Amino acid sequence: MSKAMVVRGLQSLAGVRLCIGIVQGVALCLLFGAAETGGWPASNGLIFAPLLLVACFVPLIVIFGLGNMRDRTLIAWAIAAAVLVAGLALHDASRAANADNWSLWQFFGGGQGLRIWPSPTLVIFTSVALFIAQSLVVASDGDRAAIAAYPLYFDAAWKHAVEAASAAVSVGLLCLLLTLGAALFKLMGIALFSEPTQARWFTLPMTMLTLGGAVHVADASAGILHSMRGRLLLLLSWLLPPMMLFVAGLLAILAFTGLTLWSTHFTTGLLLATTAALILLINATYHDGLPEHEPPRVLRHAASIAALMLTPLVAIAGYGLTLRVAQYGWTAERIIATACIVVAACYALGYAAAAIWGGAWLRQIAPCNIAAAFLVLAMLFALSTPIADPVRLSVLDQLARLDSGAVPADEFDFAYLRFKGARYGAAVLDRLKARNRGADAVTIRRRAREALAMTSGQPAPLVALTPADLTAKLKVFPRGHKLPASFLQQDWSKFKSWEVPHCLVDSSAECDAFLVDLNGNGRDEVIIDDHTQMIVMTADAKGTWSRVGHLVGRGQCSKVTQALRAGKFEAEAPQWSDLKVGDARLEVIGPLAIGDCP
Numbered sequence: 001m002s003k004a005m006v007v008r009g010l011q012s013l014a015g016v017r018l019c020i021g022i023v024q025g026v027a028l029c030l031l032f033g034a035a036e037t038g039g040w041p042a043s044n045g046l047i048f049a050p051l052l053l054v055a056c057f058v059p060l061i062v063i064f065g066l067g068n069m070r071d072r073t074l075i076a077w078a079i080a081a082a083v084l085v086a087g088l089a090l091h092d093a094s095r096a097a098n099a100d101n102w103s104l105w106q107f108f109g110g111g112q113g114l115r116i117w118p119s120p121t122l123v124i125f126t127s128v129a130l131f132i133a134q135s136l137v138v139a140s141d142g143d144r145a146a147i148a149a150y151p152l153y154f155d156a157a158w159k160h161a162v163e164a165a166s167a168a169v170s171v172g173l174l175c176l177l178l179t180l181g182a183a184l185f186k187l188m189g190i191a192l193f194s195e196p197t198q199a200r201w202f203t204l205p206m207t208m209l210t211l212g213g214a215v216h217v218a219d220a221s222a223g224i225l226h227s228m229r230g231r232l233l234l235l236l237s238w239l240l241p242p243m244m245l246f247v248a249g250l251l252a253i254l255a256f257t258g259l260t261l262w263s264t265h266f267t268t269g270l271l272l273a274t275t276a277a278l279i280l281l282i283n284a285t286y287h288d289g290l291p292e293h294e295p296p297r298v299l300r301h302a303a304s305i306a307a308l309m310l311t312p313l314v315a316i317a318g319y320g321l322t323l324r325v326a327q328y329g330w331t332a333e334r335i336i337a338t339a340c341i342v343v344a345a346c347y348a349l350g351y352a353a354a355a356i357w358g359g360a361w362l363r364q365i366a367p368c369n370i371a372a373a374f375l376v377l378a379m380l381f382a383l384s385t386p387i388a389d390p391v392r393l394s395v396l397d398q399l400a401r402l403d404s405g406a407v408p409a410d411e412f413d414f415a416y417l418r419f420k421g422a423r424y425g426a427a428v429l430d431r432l433k434a435r436n437r438g439a440d441a442v443t444i445r446r447r448a449r450e451a452l453a454m455t456s457g458q459p460a461p462l463v464a465l466t467p468a469d470l471t472a473k474l475k476v477f478p479r480g481h482k483l484p485a486s487f488l489q490q491d492w493s494k495f496k497s498w499e500v501p502h503c504l505v506d507s508s509a510e511c512d513a514f515l516v517d518l519n520g521n522g523r524d525e526v527i528i529d530d531h532t533q534m535i536v537m538t539a540d541a542k543g544t545w546s547r548v549g550h551l552v553g554r555g556q557c558s559k560v561t562q563a564l565r566a567g568k569f570e571a572e573a574p575q576w577s578d579l580k581v582g583d584a585r586l587e588v589i590g591p592l593a594i595g596d597c598p
Contacts, residue, residue, distance in 0.1 A: 013067050014216045021212030024059035025205030031055060032200060035116060045093040048116040050086035053123075057130055058082045063212050064134060064160060067219060069141040077137050085126060088384045092122045095391060095422040121336075122384060129380045132373050135160055150366035151288040153373075162229050163218040170214035171207055178203060236284035237295055241302040243281055247274060247309050254316070267320030268337050275313045275344045278306050282351065282365070289366050300361055307355040307362065310348035317341055329407075330397035332390035332420065339379045339388075346372050395424040402444070409440035410533065414451035426452075442510075442531050446502060464493035465505065473503060474513045474528075478567040481515050486543040487526055499547050501528040501535050514564055518571050527551065529564070 031052050034042040041047040061081050065074045093115065138160075139152035218225050285303045287293040294300070318341050325334055350368025357364050382388035395417060401407045414432075417425030432448035435441050465473075467488035476483055492504040503511035512529040518536065519525070526537040526545070534551040563569065576588035 014213070014220075016066060017063050017212040017216045018209055020059050020063055021208040021210075022205050024055060025208035027055045028052075028208070029200050029204045032204070042116050045116040046090060049093040049118050050089040052116075053085045053089040053118055053126065054082050057085055057126060059208070060211075061130065061134060063215050064163065065138065068138050068156070068159075073137065073141045077134075081130065081133070085130075088122060088126060089118055091385055091389075092118055095389070095424070125380045125384050129377055131160065131164075132157075132377055136373060147370065150370065151290060153370060154288040158229050158233070159225065162225055162232070163215050166218040167211045167214040170210050174207060174210045178206075233284045233287060236281055237299055240278075240281040240285050240299060240306060243277060244302050244306045244309065247278065247306070247313065250274075251309065251312055268317045268324070268341070271313050271317035271320070272337070272340050272344060275310055275317070275348070278310060278313070279344075279347050279351075282306055282362075283369070286362055286365050289363065294361065303362060304355045307351035307365075310344070311352050314341060314344045314348045317344070329401045330394045331416075332394045335388070335390035335393055336383060339383060343372060343376055343379060346375055389424075391420070391422045392424045395421045395428055399428050409443040409447065412444075412447070414447045415454060418451040418454055446506070446530075450502065450506070464491050470504065473510050475510070476513045476515065477565055478515070483513060483515075483526065484524075484539070486539060487537070487545050490545050501530045503528070503530055512561075512565065514569070516569065516571050520571070529561070 031042070031048070034040065035048070041051055058078055058081055061078050062074065065077065069077070135153060135157040138156040139148040140146060142156070143149055143152050282303050285295050285299050287295070295303075321334060321337055321341065347368065350372070351362075351365060354362045354364035354368065383390055386392065398407075398413070398416065398421075402409065402412050414429065417429050419425075421428065429448045429452050432444050433452065435444050435448075438444070467485075470488050471483070474483065492500045495505075501511055511531070514527040514529065515524040516527065517524050519538075523539065525548075528535045528537060535547055536549050536551065537545050538548050539545045574588070578588070579586040
């Protein structure tokens with residue numbers, strides 16, 4: 001091929017990339033404009049979210065793929081990616097529905113109750129998955145094989161990484177230039193470009209045009225790109241020895257101190273990040289595995305030792321996660337962390353085998369990396385679909401913990417189902433608010449209704465009940481006694497939600513009320529039993545009631561409730577005096593001793 005033909009080919013690719021960038025910018029401009037005004041397609045999340053993700057990612061696939069794979073392969077891959085991304089966005093949008101009995105009529109209707117913006121988790125998962133898949137497709141197409149030679153995978157992945165970094169820098173410089181230009185126009189009193197964020201019709205097409213041009217410049221400058229990549233790999237490879245020493249010191253300390261200090265919620269994320277850093281540095285040192293790229297002996301030894309360190313790091317990360325799950329059950333974040341640990345374990349075992357295996361240095365890293373790439377894609381696909389939706393699985397686990405009694409109803413986090421459980425959590429709350437079985441059924445119904453009434457993570461406003469309402473919903477003991485008029489007439493809605501029993505501000509909740517003089521002043525206190533705790537209310541000299549504390553030691557024993565309702569209770573001075581230490585008062589609390597109550 002002559003030099004002139006090569007130049008014409010590059011010019012043609014440049015034109016196509018720039019045109020795609022402009023079209024992508026215009027499409028994003030229209031979509032964001034629709035979201036701002038609430039017009040179609042932003043009026044329906046089942047349409048808007050897939051369109052937005054396809055407009056964001058598929059043009060980039062084409063821009064990066066031009067010139068790096070055959071046209072027919074690129075077209076087939078772009079179509080497949082568009083269908084896959086749209087499907088993932090469709091599922092992500094449907095999770096935000098208010099119930100799990102939604103149907104596809106919402107696709108043709110208004111789609112009310114569905115958010116239009118894809119979740120940050122889906123955006124991250126899609127970005128990672130498409131980067132890996134793009135590298136795999138480019139390498140396979142270049143080798144004309146389903147599984148290509150490892151050097152082709154290595155070259156494609158690092159080439160795309162450097163091109164993406166170059167494009168990001170170019171876009172950042174453009175944003176800086178636009179900001180500077182806007183400031184100058186504003187100084188001159190020209191309002192057209194004074195607010196670049198408002199001039200979406202200009203900034204978005206210009207941004208995507210710049211990105212496409214930056215990718216083309218990096219792709220066309222193969223020699224410069226190769227040199228930049230080589231320098232980056234050299235720098236990363238020499239960072240491996242100090243990183244290996246840091247991790248060795250960490251493991252040595254843990255060998256003597258044990259894992260007690262590593263059971264916090266920071267453990268898993270920190271160790272997984274350390275594992276990922278080691279994997280990156282080992283790969284930078286190993287390069288593409290060709291003999292001509294073999295590093296110096298000191299780096300080879302450091303990489304071999306680091307490869308063996310991955311296994312204990314992953315094991316400790318898994319241990320820390322296991323502790324959190326045993327304590328609090330599964331959440332979406334912990335399910336994602338588990339998937340990361342599975343992938344990290346694949347790397348750890350493969351790299352350990354490569355370090356121990358005889359023959360060429362770390363030669364088993366190549367097949368391990370290829371297998372791990374496909375495993376990551378499978379994991380990301382499962383997590384982004386109903387197959388292993390982290391939110392769905394976490395809601396099922398939390399519900400199982402509630403049903404089994406592992407978490408008492410008064411300690412269960414109903415707000416998690418409301419705000420982090422998506423439509424799965426909302427569906428569970430709808431069932432729980434009507435539950436009529438189990439000893440905690442009353443508490444579960446009340447707290448499920450409260451959770452459904454919450455907005456933006458805050459409880460619903462308290463309701464001021466009339467004296468007649470309170471009289472009807474509070475059962476007073478001993479029998480025949482009445483609540484003080486000042487208690488019934490007080491406006492409990494002016495208090496904070498945690499300061500008053502729910503039955504005083506919720507027309508659907510019921511409580512027992514016990515009258516007893518607890519402080520010996522001749523006036524009865526009111527003890528409200530809301531079936532989760534016993535709250536002590538007292539009045540001041542002006543007749544204003546407030547919460548002074550709650551009774552401890554009751555547990556969930558039915559014999560206590562039966563004795564209270566039968567009037568078998570009286571105020572009794574404590575057997576043990578409190579111990580005053582400075583300004584603090586320490587109280588002796590003994591075991592509950594009524595019948596066979598625990």
